[in-house]
Amino acid sequence: MSEAPPLPTPRATFRLVGHAAAERTVLAAVASGRMPNAWLISGPRGVGKATLAFRIARFLLAHGDSAPTGDIPATKTLAVDPQTPAVRLVTASSHPDLLVIERPFLNDRNTETVDLNITQARRIAPFLRMRPAEGAWRVVIVDNADALNANSANAILKIVEEPPDRSVVLLLAEKPGALLPTIRSRCRRLDLMAMDEVELAQLLVADEPGLTGQEAAALARLSGGCLGQALVLQQIGGPALDATVARLLDDLPDLDLVAVHDLAGAIAAKGADDRFDLLAAILDARLADRAREAALAGRRDGLERWITLWEKTRSLFAQAVAANLDRRQVILQVFGEIRAASRP
Numbered sequence: 001m002s003e004a005p006p007l008p009t010p011r012a013t014f015r016l017v018g019h020a021a022a023e024r025t026v027l028a029a030v031a032s033g034r035m036p037n038a039w040l041i042s043g044p045r046g047v048g049k050a051t052l053a054f055r056i057a058r059f060l061l062a063h064g065d066s067a068p069t070g071d072i073p074a075t076k077t078l079a080v081d082p083q084t085p086a087v088r089l090v091t092a093s094s095h096p097d098l099l100v101i102e103r104p105f106l107n108d109r110n111t112e113t114v115d116l117n118i119t120q121a122r123r124i125a126p127f128l129r130m131r132p133a134e135g136a137w138r139v140v141i142v143d144n145a146d147a148l149n150a151n152s153a154n155a156i157l158k159i160v161e162e163p164p165d166r167s168v169v170l171l172l173a174e175k176p177g178a179l180l181p182t183i184r185s186r187c188r189r190l191d192l193m194a195m196d197e198v199e200l201a202q203l204l205v206a207d208e209p210g211l212t213g214q215e216a217a218a219l220a221r222l223s224g225g226c227l228g229q230a231l232v233l234q235q236i237g238g239p240a241l242d243a244t245v246a247r248l249l250d251d252l253p254d255l256d257l258v259a260v261h262d263l264a265g266a267i268a269a270k271g272a273d274d275r276f277d278l279l280a281a282i283l284d285a286r287l288a289d290r291a292r293e294a295a296l297a298g299r300r301d302g303l304e305r306w307i308t309l310w311e312k313t314r315s316l317f318a319q320a321v322a323a324n325l326d327r328r329q330v331i332l333q334v335f336g337e338i339r340a341a342s343r344p
Contacts, residue, residue: 007232011050012091013051016048016077018048018193019048022192024076026059026078027076036168037167037169038163038168038171038187039056039168039169039188040173040179040183040184040188041053041171042175042176043191043192044224044229045174045226046226047192047193047227047228047229048226048228049172050141050143052190052192053143055078056078057090057139057168057170058078058080058090060136060168061087061095061137062080097135099123099124099141100143101116101123101124101140103116104120115147115148115152116145118149122155124155127140128164128167136166137167138166139167140167142156146176148179154180161182171183171187176189195220198220200216200223200227200230202216203227204216204219215239219238219239222238222282222285233278236275236278238278241282245283249290252342253344264327264332265328267331268326276327283313283317283338284310287306287309287338290306291303291306291307308341309341316337317334
């Protein structure tokens with residue numbers, strides 16, 4: 001089987017699904033002539049935070065002083081022709097009026113640092129003090145703003161307290177509560193919500209050739225209704241892994257040990273960190289489903305057993321990541337615990 005082509009980055013993604021209200025909020029702010037200098041865009045992973053941020057950046061950088069004012073029709077969007085010179089510069093990471101701050105990677109496996117450090121944050125102030133080179137705006141996108149450490153958060157606070165004219169800072173956060181309250185209070189909020197899972201599954205079937213309804217439903221469930229995350233999970237074999245786990249759990253209290261060892265070996269292989277995280281998410285959801293089924297059936301002993309197992313499994317996966325444990329052994333231990341708990 002040939003390797004799937006890489007997904008487009010948010011910088012090069014021109015379609016935004018499910019966030020029309022957020023777009024209208026930004027358009028109305030531009031039209032009013034009182035565009036906030038700082039925005040906090042929050043939502044779960046893969047919901048479209050970065051895609052929206054780049055969409056806002058392209059709109060401001062492409063329109064400049066000609067950005068529309070007055071009433072904006074409800075059907076209008078932030079979409080800009082991809083062939084517009086400013087947009088092509090953004091896509092090529094070469095627009096002089098756009099600065100993107102991201103968590104740096106430490107190695108070829110793209111292991112992230114634990115925070116956004118002061119060195120990264122200090123790039124913002126001098127950038128915003130310069131006059132726009134191409135148009136009327138300077139735009140900064142800070143991804144994973146909830147990973148700012150104390151020093152970098154204070155640097156950001158100074159910027160949003162006294163922002164230069166014609167500048168916009170877009171802070172993206174999965175956990176906005178991790179930001180300083182003083183930062184949050186100085187930002188206009190855009191809280192992005194996940195899609196309905198049924199709606200997302202239908203969209204995936206329509207957009208992704210060869211994807212079955214069952215696979216799309218699995219992706220929608222595993223992603224929590226977030227399109228971007230669903231596409232990532234499809235790339236790393238999410239539906240197939242979910243089906244494998246489902247078969248193993250359906251055979252309980254019998255357990256195909258050969259299949260478990262094969263699964264553990266494949267997921268513990270070098271460079272499969274994302275699949276390890278995916279297995280943790282799948283088991284988390286599947287065991288929670290078992291607990292709910294026991295509760296609905298009035299089986300109190302079964303409910304307690306599945307909840308205990310669910311908590312223990314979560315703990316084992318968390319320990320594996322925190323302490324860099326042998327992931328193959330952790331997976332074997334998890335399934336051993338599941339097998340033992342499922343016996344009458």
